[in-house]
Amino acid sequence: MDTRPGRNHARAGAVILLTVGCLYVLQPFLAAILFAAAVVISSWPLYQKLLRRLRGRRTAAALTMTLSLTLLVIIPLALVAYNLADNVASSFDQIRAALDQGELLPPAWVRDIPLVGDQLDNYLRQLVASRERMMELARRMVEPARHALLSGGMMLGAGVAQMSLAAFVSFFFYRDGAALMNVIAAAMRRIMGDDAPDVMDIVGQTVRGVMYGLLGTALAQALVAAAGFAIAHVPAVALLSVLVFVSSLIPVGPPIVWGGAALWLFAQGETGWGIFMLVWGFFLISGVDNVVRPMLISRGSSLPFLLTLLGVLGGVIAFGFVGMFIGPTLLAVGYSLMSGWTHTRDPIVKQGADGA
Numbered sequence: 015m016d017t018r019p020g021r022n023h024a025r026a027g028a029v030i031l032l033t034v035g036c037l038y039v040l041q042p043f044l045a046a047i048l049f050a051a052a053v054v055i056s057s058w059p060l061y062q063k064l065l066r067r068l069r070g071r072r073t074a075a076a077l078t079m080t081l082s083l084t085l086l087v088i089i090p091l092a093l094v095a096y097n098l099a100d101n102v103a104s105s106f107d108q109i110r111a112a113l114d115q116g117e118l119l120p121p122a123w124v125r126d127i128p129l130v131g132d133q134l135d136n137y138l139r140q141l142v143a144s145r146e147r148m149m150e151l152a153r154r155m156v157e158p159a160r161h162a163l164l165s166g167g168m169m170l171g172a173g174v175a176q177m178s179l180a181a182f183v184s185f186f187f188y189r190d191g192a193a194l195m196n197v198i199a200a201a202m203r204r205i206m207g208d209d210a211p212d213v214m215d216i217v218g219q220t221v222r223g224v225m226y227g228l229l230g231t232a233l234a235q236a237l238v239a240a241a242g243f244a245i246a247h248v249p250a251v252a253l254l255s256v257l258v259f260v261s262s263l264i265p266v267g268p269p270i271v272w273g274g275a276a277l278w279l280f281a282q283g284e285t286g287w288g289i290f291m292l293v294w295g296f297f298l299i300s301g302v303d304n305v306v307r308p309m310l311i312s313r314g315s316s317l318p319f320l321l322t323l324l325g326v327l328g329g330v331i332a333f334g335f336v337g338m339f340i341g342p343t344l345l346a347v348g349y350s351l352m353s354g355w356t357h358t359r360d361p362i363v364k365q366g367a368d369g370a
Contacts, residue, residue, distance in 0.1 A: 076188035173335020
């Protein structure tokens with residue numbers, strides 16, 4: 015092996031340029047690749063069990079896992095994105111028509127609000143009676159809200175496209191995962207030496223813990239919310255449940271959905287069901303987050319609240335919809351590695367991870 019400094023520097027420069035070039039080529043697909051990697055790492059034990067049942071047929075097992083991801087996640091999100099974009103436009107057209115005809119009146123329950131009920135009811139009636147003020151309010155609030163909801167639907171649609179690409183990539187990750195892991199392990203041993211196995215263990219445990227925490231909590235909240243919406247006879251149960259699933263990735267997201275459902279029930283004169291929805295949402299839907307998320311995520315990495323919030327918001331800005339999953343996962347991996355290198359990692363978390 016040539017150990018001359020000039021030759022080594024030239025080789026290092028060539029490797030860096032090649033790496034930058036590869037990243038530049040893959041940049042449009044980076045979000046889908048990262049999301050597919052996170053999904054495959056988290057579901058790898060399930061894939062191994064399926065592979066044993068299929069007697070080592072890697073292609074069949076990988077195809078089964080990919081189709082399961084498509085049926086359980088991508089198709090429902092695609093239907094929600096389509097219905098959201100279609101219904102938002104028609105709903106706001108109906109609101110605009112009602113405003114033009116002056117047919118809107120405040121619901122009866124507004125007057126029953128303690129302290130401010132009468133004043134708020136009178137203000138709303140004066141606002142509805144004044145066409146100019148009503149149209150001014152509509153211009154200031156209805157259109158921005160319509161634009162925001164349509165933008166959310168478009169982002170959800172883009173997320174469906176990213177997830178579809180991620181499902182395609184995940185097929186090859188499942189099928190060739192063992193060989194790919196051997197290459198990665200060899201490369202990390204060259205870079206990190208004897209610390210490479212520990213780093214790979216930390217990364218795997220952290221990715222699984224965060225993905226289990228995010229997706230498991232989101233699914234649990236969506237199922238509990240669906241039951242509550244069905245019991246209270248709230249329309250569009252499937253759509254609202256998927257919105258709870260998506261919004262659960264954002265702190266204090268689900269209360270916006272079930273709180274809106276409660277307000278709709280109050281507006282329909284269903285005071286009892288509205289109270290039921292508030293109680294169900296506060297104690298059960300939001301209670302799931304306090305029980306399930308710590309239990310699942312503690313198996314990999316206990317990510318501080320601030321990093322979770324920054325991971326979700328920054329991930330969405332950087333990668334779009336799938337960034338909700340990628341952002342917290344990347345920050346959790348970095349946080350775990352830093353805690354391990356500085357010997358400040360929580361021993362409870364390590365014990366939970368070792369017992370996984």
